[in-house]
Amino acid sequence: MKFIRNIWYATMWAQNLPAGRLATVTVTKEPLVLFRDADGKPVALMDRCPHRLVPLHLGKLCSDGQRIQCGYHGLEFDTSGRCTHNPHSETIPAAAKVRAFPAVERHSLIWVWMGEQPAREELIPDFSAFDEDNNSRVSRRESIELEVNYQLMTDNLLDLSHVSFLHDGVLGHSNMVRGDIRVEQEDDTLYVKRSTPNVAPPGMFDLMYRHDGKPVDAWADMRWNAPSCMLNNAGVCPVGGKRTDGVYILGAHILTPVSEFRTLYHFAAVRYDNNISRTPEEQNEVVEKLSSLRRIAFEEQDEPMVLAQQQAQVNAGGLGSLQPVLLNIDAGPVRARRMLDTMRLNADSSAATAP
Numbered sequence: 001m002k003f004i005r006n007i008w009y010a011t012m013w014a015q016n017l018p019a020g021r022l023a024t025v026t027v028t029k030e031p032l033v034l035f036r037d038a039d040g041k042p043v044a045l046m047d048r049c050p051h052r053l054v055p056l057h058l059g060k061l062c063s064d065g066q067r068i069q070c071g072y073h074g075l076e077f078d079t080s081g082r083c084t085h086n087p088h089s090e091t092i093p094a095a096a097k098v099r100a101f102p103a104v105e106r107h108s109l110i111w112v113w114m115g116e117q118p119a120r121e122e123l124i125p126d127f128s129a130f131d132e133d134n135n136s137r138v139s140r141r142e143s144i145e146l147e148v149n150y151q152l153m154t155d156n157l158l159d160l161s162h163v164s165f166l167h168d169g170v171l172g173h174s175n176m177v178r179g180d181i182r183v184e185q186e187d188d189t190l191y192v193k194r195s196t197p198n199v200a201p202p203g204m205f206d207l208m209y210r211h212d213g214k215p216v217d218a219w220a221d222m223r224w225n226a227p228s229c230m231l232n233n234a235g236v237c238p239v240g241g242k243r244t245d246g247v248y249i250l251g252a253h254i255l256t257p258v259s260e261f262r263t264l265y266h267f268a269a270v271r272y273d274n275n276i277s278r279t280p281e282e283q284n285e286v287v288e289k290l291s292s293l294r295r296i297a298f299e300e301q302d303e304p305m306v307l308a309q310q311q312a313q314v315n316a317g318g319l320g321s322l323q324p325v326l327l328n329i330d331a332g333p334v335r336a337r338r339m340l341d342t343m344r345l346n347a348d349s350s351a352a353t354a355p
């Protein structure tokens with residue numbers, strides 16, 4: 001599997017990188033060690049000491065916050081990956097350096113640029129709904145590691161028709177099977193918009209939207225940015241009414257490939273519940289239930305199904321060895337895969353013509 005390199009990957013929620021601590025994460029098979037420098041800015045280095053190749057996260061951050069010390073023999077590296085101290089000699093071998101990756105904190109996430117080309121911050125997808133100052137409406141910012149390929153999980157998220165079956169009673173129900181699906185592309189951004197008019201409010205929204213059991217118009221508009229950063233605007237409103245009269249959730253579904261068969265799934269949600277009045281207890285119930293329902297859906301329903309899908313393909317010869325039948329509901333996933341393939345081809349041709 002070929003990963004796209006010249007792109008930003010969300011490594012972790014910023015809250016999980018406190019000052020003074022070393023964190024480790026693997027992205028596209030590259031082990032990274034992350035920490036904050038003396039100014040609090042994130043730093044990402046290859047998590048591998050050039051001496052005996054041990055992980056640097058087993059060492060420690062020096063008291064100035066600007067150097068990391070290998071835990072085995074004490075070589076020290078600055079935030080650019082340069083070795084600044086060899087405790088065993090005055091000499092520092094030229095090869096004693098660690099690759100540094102551009103790292104940026106934005107939208108409550110730590111993004112790392114994995115490629116060789118200059119990092120372009122403007123390419124970080126917009127997840128401003130999850131900025132720190134939006135805390136009151138943002139759910140817990142969570143991450144789980146899935147044992148599945150990130151593209152299979154992307155297919156899952158870009159085809160939300162499965163909510164009627166896999167998440168029946170949680171995120172959808174049997175009357176939401178037939179939806180209107182529109183796929184739109186704007187430059188490098190893809191939208192997969194699904195609407196299901198005049199249905200009973202699905203489980204999660206039934207909880208959020210007090211509508212006396214009356215039918216609603218439901219929608220789920222997923223935005224996709226390569227390779228697998230998704231933002232889902234999902235909600236319900238009165239039948240034939242305006243969306244702004246209903247309630248909706250913006251959900252971050254950000255998949256970061258760890259390796260071919262492992263994926264970090266960062267998720268969080270912001271509620272827009274139209275000032276529906278609730279007691280503090282009811283408010284807590286909504287917050288807790290939304291969080292637990294989402295976790296159940298992802299961990300107990302999506303992951304086992306996608307894992308079984310992956311296993312079936314691995315048993316048959318590997319991912320991509322079988323040609324699946326396509327349905328109309330696959331329009332979004334197919335378009336996203338094509339866009340990724342184009343990006344890979346462009347990356348290949350620019351590498352081939354590089355001086």
Ligand code: FES
Binds near residue numbers: 052072
């Ligand atoms: S392994 Fe890092 S200094 Fe020896």
Ligand SMILES: [Fe+2]
Binds near residue numbers: 162
């Ligand atoms: Fe799902």
